[in-house]
Amino acid sequence: MAKKVNSAFMKPLQPSEALAKVTGPKPLPRSEVAKKLWIYIKKHKLQDDKNRRMINADDVLKVIFNGKKQVSMFEMTALVSKHLK
Secondary structure, eight states: OOOOOOHHHHSOBOBOHHHHHHHOSSOBOHHHHHHHHHHHHHHTTOBOSSOTTEEEOOHHHHHHTTTOSEEEHHHHHHHHHTTBO
């Protein structure tokens, strides 16, 4: 029997203009948004060196993170959700 996929999790959501700078303008499922965020974070070396659970914001992420310079991975998930419709 096929495993039931959580369709709400897989439903493509429209990123805000700020988030689209990281993910691109097309609607994406949350899992893809998370993947693209991590690619962006690693590419720009935004993961804190001392505390790997913290993400340092550059100018693009600061808009998504409500102007905060640094957020935890868990806080990031909540803040990113506000940028998806």
